[in-house]
Amino acid sequence: MSNSKLFQTFFHIGLFTIGGGYAMIPLIEAEVVDRRQWIAREELLDLMAVAQSCPGVFAVNISIFIGYKIRKTPGAIAAALGCILPSFLIILAIALFFHQFQDNPWVARAFRGIRPCVVALIAVPTFRMAQTARITWTNVWIPVLSAFLIWALGVSPIFIIVAAGLVGFLYGKFIN
Amino acid sequence: MFALFFTFFLIGLFGFGGGYAMLSMIQGEVVTAHHWMTMGEFTDIVAVSQMTPGPIGINSATYVGYTAMVNGGGAPWMGVLGSLTATFAVTLPSFILMLLISKFLMQYKHHPIVEHVFLGLRPAVVGLLAAACLLLMTPDNFSTPTESPWQFYISVAIFIGTIIACRVYKMNPIHVLLACALIGILLF
Known part of the structure; x- marks a missing residue:
């Protein structure tokens, strides 16, 4: 697997990640897990937990991890650059040439179509990931409770990650 | 330029919780503390960052870097340099940290403690995605x-x-x- 292939793949993903870090997950799932089979779906879950609990940009953290796994440090640089470059170039173009970008009626209309699509794109891997995480009737309360705490009570996802990791650790140590 | 680098390095280092949490940090530093731009300019930057492809943290760093330099009296090429500085600075801390963590995880992936921690994490991450x-x-x-x-x-x-x-x-x-x-x- 060459570094340029890594760069290309993440450039592609970065170019179509609209609406923040989680919008990248369905794209990574399609390109990196299903198409190129660089990592397993289970690994994607693990590294989402890691990327979420680290500071910095979620999407960039994920690209660094995948890049490192495939081609060590050069791979991490290639993947991170690929992920960052599309946003960088597009924003620079807007800053330099199209100041009125957000007032353009065509752009506004396209985005009214894109937004509900992005929400659905994030909903789809949620159910696939539930199978990967081996969610059954006995442990389904964990994702439901986590989602409820974050969504309804505004608990930080980092607390959820730390608590879940701790529960896993204690379970392995004392019960298993 | 150095202040820009330092500010975004700190934001990258302490910016937990994804793009939106980062935006409030950027606002605090760039608008309130350093007066590099007005609140109105920052709001426009947030709108554009959400509408364009790419992570919101990267988009806003690139745009803020540009605007801060141009508002400070710099030519457009100085703005480009400002973009480069802010984007590089905001990714540098997580890059170093993620490399260390990746190295550690690949080494201890099959250690029973690590396996159990991830066994607890996976269902919670599904919840995160749902949230x-x-x-x-x-x-x-x-x-x-x-x-x-x-x-x-x-x-x-x-x-x-x-x-x-x-x-x-x-x-x-x-x-x-x-x-x-x-x-x-x-x-x-």
Whole structure:
């Protein structure tokens, strides 16, 4: 697997990640897990937990991890650059040439179509990931409770990650 | 320029919790503490960052770097340099940290403690993903039946259509995204 292939793949993903870090997950799932089979779906879950609990940009953290796994440090640089470059170039173009970008009626209309699509794109891997995480009737309360705490009570996802990791650790140590 | 680097390095180092948490940090530093731009300019930057492709943290760092340099009396090429500085600085801390963590995890992946921690983490991450989805179901993204029934029902149709296209027909998310942009242009 060459570094340029890594760069290309993440450039592609970065170019179509609209609406923040989680919008990248369905794209990574399609390109990196299903198409190129660089990592397993289970690994994607693990590294989402890691990327979420680290500071910095979620999407960039994920690209660094995948890049490192495939081609060590050069791979991490290639993947991170690929992920960052599309946003960088597009924003620079807007800053330099199209100041009125957000007032353009065509752009506004396209985005009214894109937004509900992005929400659905994030909903789809949620159910696939539930199978990967081996969610059954006995442990389904964990994702439901986590989602409820974050969504309804505004608990930080980092607390959820730390608590879940701790529960896993204690379970392995004392019960298993 | 050094202040710009340092500020974004700190934001990258302490910016936990994704793009939106980062935005409030950037606002605090750039608007309130350093007066590099007005609140109005910052709000425009946030709007553009959300509308353009790419992570919101990277988009806003690039745009803020540019605006801060140009507002400080720099030529456009200085602005480009400012973009480069802010974007590089905001990714540097997590790059170093993620490299160390990646190295550690690959080495101890099969250690029983690590395996158990991840066994606890995986179901919670599914919850995180579900929460991200729920948090996005807002009037901002879907409109409401009273405010604009046309936009609301089309949005719901797009939502259901996307799920069917991805789950049943296994379509590539990028193609679905482009199709929805086209639907937006044609119908709204």
